[in-house]
Amino acid sequence: MATLIAPTNHSPQEDAEALWKAVKGWGTDEKAVIAILGHRNASQRQKIRQAFHDIHQEDLIKRLESELSGDFERAMYRWILEPAERYALLANVAIKNAGKDYHVIVEIGSVLEPEELLVVRRAYHNRYNRSLEEDVAAHTTGHLRQLLVGLVSSFRYGGHEINARLAKTEADILHEAIKDKKHNHEEVIRILTTRSKTQLVATFNRYRDEHGISITKKLLDAASDDFLKAVHVAIRGINDPKKYYEKVLRNAIKRVGTDEDGLTRVFVTRAEKDLKDIKDLYYKRNSVHLEDAVAKEISGDYKRLLLTLLGKE
Amino acid sequence: MATLIAPTNHSPQEDAEALWKAVKGWGTDEKAVIAILGHRNASQRQKIRQAFHDIHQEDLIKRLESELSGDFERAMYRWILEPAERYALLANVAIKNAGKDYHVIVEIGSVLEPEELLVVRRAYHNRYNRSLEEDVAAHTTGHLRQLLVGLVSSFRYGGHEINARLAKTEADILHEAIKDKKHNHEEVIRILTTRSKTQLVATFNRYRDEHGISITKKLLDAASDDFLKAVHVAIRGINDPKKYYEKVLRNAIKRVGTDEDGLTRVFVTRAEKDLKDIKDLYYKRNSVHLEDAVAKEISGDYKRLLLTLLGKE
Numbered sequence: 001m002a003t004l005i006a007p008t009n010h011s012p013q014e015d016a017e018a019l020w021k022a023v024k025g026w027g028t029d030e031k032a033v034i035a036i037l038g039h040r041n042a043s044q045r046q047k048i049r050q051a052f053h054d055i056h057q058e059d060l061i062k063r064l065e066s067e068l069s070g071d072f073e074r075a076m077y078r079w080i081l082e083p084a085e086r087y088a089l090l091a092n093v094a095i096k097n098a099g100k101d102y103h104v105i106v107e108i109g110s111v112l113e114p115e116e117l118l119v120v121r122r123a124y125h126n127r128y129n130r131s132l133e134e135d136v137a138a139h140t141t142g143h144l145r146q147l148l149v150g151l152v153s154s155f156r157y158g159g160h161e162i163n164a165r166l167a168k169t170e171a172d173i174l175h176e177a178i179k180d181k182k183h184n185h186e187e188v189i190r191i192l193t194t195r196s197k198t199q200l201v202a203t204f205n206r207y208r209d210e211h212g213i214s215i216t217k218k219l220l221d222a223a224s225d226d227f228l229k230a231v232h233v234a235i236r237g238i239n240d241p242k243k244y245y246e247k248v249l250r251n252a253i254k255r256v257g258t259d260e261d262g263l264t265r266v267f268v269t270r271a272e273k274d275l276k277d278i279k280d281l282y283y284k285r286n287s288v289h290l291e292d293a294v295a296k297e298i299s300g301d302y303k304r305l306l307l308t309l310l311g312k313e
Numbered sequence: 314m315a316t317l318i319a320p321t322n323h324s325p326q327e328d329a330e331a332l333w334k335a336v337k338g339w340g341t342d343e344k345a346v347i348a349i350l351g352h353r354n355a356s357q358r359q360k361i362r363q364a365f366h367d368i369h370q371e372d373l374i375k376r377l378e379s380e381l382s383g384d385f386e387r388a389m390y391r392w393i394l395e396p397a398e399r400y401a402l403l404a405n406v407a408i409k410n411a412g413k414d415y416h417v418i419v420e421i422g423s424v425l426e427p428e429e430l431l432v433v434r435r436a437y438h439n440r441y442n443r444s445l446e447e448d449v450a451a452h453t454t455g456h457l458r459q460l461l462v463g464l465v466s467s468f469r470y471g472g473h474e475i476n477a478r479l480a481k482t483e484a485d486i487l488h489e490a491i492k493d494k495k496h497n498h499e500e501v502i503r504i505l506t507t508r509s510k511t512q513l514v515a516t517f518n519r520y521r522d523e524h525g526i527s528i529t530k531k532l533l534d535a536a537s538d539d540f541l542k543a544v545h546v547a548i549r550g551i552n553d554p555k556k557y558y559e560k561v562l563r564n565a566i567k568r569v570g571t572d573e574d575g576l577t578r579v580f581v582t583r584a585e586k587d588l589k590d591i592k593d594l595y596y597k598r599n600s601v602h603l604e605d606a607v608a609k610e611i612s613g614d615y616k617r618l619l620l621t622l623l624g625k626e
Contacts, residue, residue, distance in 0.1 A: 153466035194447035
């Protein structure tokens with residue numbers, strides 16, 4: 001379930017005019033901006049952008065970029081974009097920072113549904129005049145490159161058939177590959193980048209049944225290099241996206257100094273999808289409400305926007 | 314230009330009835346089948362299939378499969394299918410025969426336009442309940458696997474910008490990789506599977522300017538293993554699909570015993586696209602008309618169908 005609270009009807013023209021009033025002249029009325037855009041869904045935001053452009057011949061996003069600053073600006077910028085465009089941006093930023101942020105690439109390549117990923121790849125073409133896999137490949141090497149390129153290029157079968165025999169064989173391959181860290185990277189990559197998600201979840205379950213420990217826990221012990229860390233993220237993103245996102249939030253909040261990028265990413269990409277479920281998981285896991293945890297860590301307009309996206313009136 | 318001669322208007326119902334008459338009872342009127350289906354475009358053939366099913370509750374393709382035989386049956390079967398479905402079938406047949414037919418996979422991954430390839434991948438899901446890259450990966454290993462999976466998973470940027478500096482750098486990388494056969498397979502794969510076709514053609518041109526020999530000629534000398542052979546096919550398919558297909562035909566015809574699969578594949582996949590251009594290239598290169606060369610090699614209904622697709626009235 002989503003957390004975003006958006007009106008069922010709104011006037012894009014009136015919203016555009018109210019936003020114009022909030023940003024024009026000296027100073028900006030950030031509260032007004034949040035009150036409007038923090039309560040509009042993707043299609044409503046695009047209509048407002050269009051109306052803003054029709055009336056004032058200006059790009060709302062560019063205008064806000066020049067008016068806002070810091071984490072608030074970055075969050076608002078990401079929030080306004082259409083989902084596919086936003087993923088393209090997140091991927092591009094992560095690629096440029098590949099040494100540190102490859103987990104964002106893995107996340108996009110493992111959490112998104114096959115058809116969603118195609119739309120993101122198309123948006124990447126339009127935005128950057130290159131392909132997503134092209135940029136990922138040019139900024140990485142070796143097995144990590146193979147895994148990342150494979151994940152973002154995948155167009156997995158979306159059906160729900162399970163081949164139990166195959167799940168056993170491939171659970172064994174994964175087990176051997178993790179145990180003996182050097183071998184069979186190629187097979188791990190093949191399995192994680194080509195099998196359907198339903199099949200992979202069956203394989204992960206089989207692994208746990210056979211070895212009494214989940215493959216992600218096992219990997220955590222073994223994950224010393226970037227490749228295995230990326231494998232770990234991929235498996236978690238495929239296995240249970242909501243649980244995965246809960247952990248991204250938990251890590252972002254508990255880190256000394258707070259990981260604003262992680263926090264923002266989860267909020268803007270999930271507020272219209274399943275942030276309610278992620279929030280419930282967060283409470284179950286941490287005995288603290290997500291909104292209280294977030295409110296303690298961040299402040300100002302940035303905090304106001306995130307809490308608005310979280311459904312706080 | 315296409316060679317197929319199809320009427321601008323036809324009645325799917327009348328066609329379906331004429332086909333029914335041609336296949337029902339004892340014996341089949343192959344000439345009638347060719348006279349109809351050999352003169353209908355993809356959308357017309359689908360409507361006939363639908364009308365046949367509506368009237369007789371039977372699948373036209375299955376019926377023809379049971380009535381026809383040999384090369385003629387295989388060609389007719391491939392011809393009737395929609396292009397994306399047909400490529401999915403061709404890929405699947407090639408995968409099952411991977412040791413011998415990987416060039417068909419390379420062809421599909423390099424000749425098709427980016428958006429066409431996506432449609433083929435979707436058709437593969439629907440037909441086989443698995444993904445194309447999944448089946449390719451499961452039947453190959455090593456660098457050949459990486460190249461084939463990369464080619465069929467690619468969603469290249471379709472724009473026509475050229476980065477001249479990059480063309481130089483990557484022409485050098487390709488040169489080094491071919492000269493010194495063991496190294497840099499990874500970079501060859503990266504370049505061939507992720508760059509836009511326009512950029513790659515610029516890179517191949519740069520290679521020729523710099524080394525006084527085309528990269529495909531150079532590869533021909535070096536192509537001793539399956540990987541380099543596949544690289545050779547990929548470069549030719551990307552560089553100039555029509556020239557590539559002319560050569561597939563030339564090889565199919567000059568081979569002792571004729572390569573019917575190659576012949577059929579080019580005719581059914583190109584008759585509605587550019588077989589006219591390929592035919593003209595064939596004449597220029599061989600001083601023999603394609604239809605004469607084909608007529609000498611094959612016979613019967615199979616010959617009749619192919620010549621019909623070639624535009625012979």
